[in-house]
Each structure stands twice: as C-alpha cells, then as structure tokens.
Amino acid sequence: MWMSLKKGREMKGRGGKKGKYMVAVFVGLLMMVCVVNVFAQPAIPTFPCFIEGNVTINGKEAPVGTEIKAIVGDKEHVYEVKEKGKFSISVEGDMTDKDKIITFFVNGIRADKTLEWRSGATYNIDLAVFTNETPLVEQTPTITPTITPTPSPETVGFEIPPLPASFYGNVTMYGEKAEVGTIVRAYIEGKEVGNITVKEKGVYADGFNTYLVVQGTRDDIGKQINFTVNGLEANQTAIYIPGEIRKMDLSAGDSAGEQHVETATEWLIIGILLVVVLVVAFACLRLKVRRGR
Numbered sequence: 001m002w003m004s005l006k007k008g009r010e011m012k013g014r015g016g017k018k019g020k021y022m023v024a025v026f027v028g029l030l031m032m033v034c035v036v037n038v039f040a041q042p043a044i045p046t047f048p049c050f051i052e053g054n055v056t057i058n059g060k061e062a063p064v065g066t067e068i069k070a071i072v073g074d075k076e077h078v079y080e081v082k083e084k085g086k087f088s089i090s091v092e093g094d095m096t097d098k099d100k101i102i103t104f105f106v107n108g109i110r111a112d113k114t115l116e117w118r119s120g121a122t123y124n125i126d127l128a129v130f131t132n133e134t135p136l137v138e139q140t141p142t143i144t145p146t147i148t149p150t151p152s153p154e155t156v157g158f159e160i161p162p163l164p165a166s167f168y169g170n171v172t173m174y175g176e177k178a179e180v181g182t183i184v185r186a187y188i189e190g191k192e193v194g195n196i197t198v199k200e201k202g203v204y205a206d207g208f209n210t211y212l213v214v215q216g217t218r219d220d221i222g223k224q225i226n227f228t229v230n231g232l233e234a235n236q237t238a239i240y241i242p243g244e245i246r247k248m249d250l251s252a253g254d255s256a257g258e259q260h261v262e263t264a265t266e267w268l269i270i271g272i273l274l275v276v277v278l279v280v281a282f283a284c285l286r287l288k289v290r291r292g293r
Contacts, residue, residue, distance in 0.1 A: 046092075046094050046095060046119040046120075047120035048090040048091060048092045048093075048120075049090070049091045049102070049115075049117050049119070049120070049121045049123070050088070050089075050090050050091075050121070050122045050123070051070065051089050051115065051122075051123045051124075052086075052087065052123075053086075053087065053123075053124050053125045053126045054085055054086060054087075054127070055068065055081065055085060055086070055087045055106060055126070055127040055128070056126070056127070056128045056129075057106060057128075057129055057130075057131065058129075058131055059130075061085025062081050062084070062085055062087075062106065063081070063084060064081055064082060064083070064084055065080060066106060066107055067079075067080055067081075067106070067107055067108075068080075068081065068087050068089060068104065068105070068106055069104065069106075069108075070089050070091045070102055070104055071102070071103050071104075071105070072091055072093055072097050072101070072102045072103075072117045073093070073097050073100050075091075075093060075097070077089060077090070077091050093117050093119070095119070097117045098117065098118065098119070099116055099117070099118070099237075099238075099239065100116070100117050101114050101115070101222055102114060102115040102116070102117050104127055106127055106129040107129070109129040109131065111127040111128065111129050112129070113125050113126070113127055113128075113221070113222075114221065114222035114239075115222075115241065116239040161215065161217060161218075162216065162217070162218055162242035162243075163242040163243040164214055164215040164216075164242070164243075165213075165216070165238075165240055165241055165242060165243070165244045165245075166211040166212065166214070166244070166246070167186075167205065167211065167214065167238070167245075167246055167247075167248050168204070168205035168206060168207035168210070168212065168245075168246075168247055168248075169203075169204065169205065169207070169247045169248050169249040170202055170203055170204070170250070171184060171198065171202065171203065171204040171229055171249070171252075172202065172249075172250075172251045172252070173229055173230065173232065173251075173252050173253050174252075174253040175251075175253075177201050177202030178198050178201070178202060178204070178230075179201060180198055180199060180201055181197060181198060182197070182204075182229060183195060183196070183197050183198075183229075183230060184196050184197075184198065184204045184212060184227060184228070184229055184250065185227065185228045186214045186226070187226045187227075188214075188216055188223050188224070188225055188226075189223060193214050193215055193216050193220070193225070193240075194214040195212070196210065196211075196212045196213075204250065207245075207247060211245070214240065216240045216242075220240050221240055221241070221242060222239060223239070223240050224237050224238070224239060224240075225237060225239065227250055228252070229251075229253075232252035232253050233252065234250045234251060234252045235251050235252065236248055236249070236251070
C-alpha cells in the first residue's frame, strides 16, 4: 500500500511539471503573437477623389448624354453629362491606388489630360477630345483676289508652355537634416526640369517665399518626376500636374518604410528566440529533476 501511495505521488508530480511545461510554451507563443500584432498596420480609410470641369468634342461643348469614363488601375467610373459642356465625377479608390494615374475617355476617345489619384482630393480640369470627322466650314464666294501674307518664322509652331508645378517641404540625407547648400533637382525622363539650393537646414523650400519650381512641357503632363538630393536619388516621386502646389518631404539614402519592416522582423525574431529559450530551459529543468530522482 505504501508503494502504491508513493507511485501515485510520483505520477502526480510528473503531471504537474508537464502542465507547467505546457503553460510556459503557451505563454511564449502568446508573447510572439503580441509582438507581431504590435506592428500590424490598421486599415486607413480613404475618400473619393472629386473631379469637375468643362468638356469639349472637336472644340465644341459636349452635348448632354456624353459618356465620360475615368479609369484608375482596374477600377472604372462612368459619368453621363447632364449639363452641356460640364462634367463632375467621383473616383473611388483605396491606399493601393495612391499616386496612380487617372485616365479619361469621352465617348470612348482618350482625353488629353490625366491626373494623380489621391484620397479626398478635388481637381478642376478641362477635357478635350477630337474625332476624325472634319468640321463643316461655310464657303464664302471670292469677289476680289486677296494676298495672304507669309507668316514669319518666329510665329510658326509657337506653343504656350503649361503652368509649372511647385513643391515645398523638408529634406533629409541618411536620416539627418540636409545642410545649407544642398542642391535638390527634379527630373522628367532624365531631363532636368527644376532645381533649388537649401538655404535653411532641413528645408528645401518653405512654401511661402520659396518653392521648387518644376517646368515641363505639354508632353510631360502626367509623367513621373524624380528628385535627387546632392546627386542621391530621393525615395519620393511625383506626377507632373501643371499648376499644382504640393507639400512633399524628400529623403535620400534612407527609407522609413524599409526601416519599419526591418524593425518588425527583428522583433519577430526576438519573439521566436524567446520561445526557443523557454522551451530549452524547461526541458533542461525537467531532465535535471529526473536525474535527481
């Protein structure tokens, strides 16, 4: 009987140690899940991008019923003109659509303008398309011959350039404020279209008295703008939209997004190592208890 009681106590002791071992493993796994959840990014709500303006076909106001289509990524939004020559359309998207190009079609013909999708942004632009139809011109009989002067070379092919885009904000290099004298340049397809010299540490333009002015051509509208900071390519880009004034902080030689991912990965590794250490420690403790018996 005494032997039975002793055996029962031993089994109870072993069961208790095993339970503690399982609890420790569970706690370690729970800590790892908590570490990962700390760095989980919450969903960021977005708002539609609202666009309005005038619309013409072959230089004339688009009639009521004209179909205007706005496409961003794989999303398509359709609007039917309700007032002659006017349109307004709401383009929905999510954070994956940020900075994507919105293209417009009028009755199936691609318009001459594009925009950059941004949550909650409001734009006012004029859309124009031309069909292959030749407009009718009223013929006036000629009574007397007239002499048509030859246009001078200076007036042939003259084109009014679009409005520039203006940028302002802070600038850093390798995570530190850029020094006075640092040069920030803007490029479109490898062609320099603007530059500015830093006059205040960490600020390339203040948005009051100074701007980084980007002057492109009509062919550059909707194209990507790349920036450099003392020759280092910046992590940020923009789309050339004439007349836009935009705050954009520039950084070169570092990437906050990559640093965040690296930090989250490091914490995940620490959590896994912590679980391994706990498992090994309790395994050693259990082995030591067995040898002591």
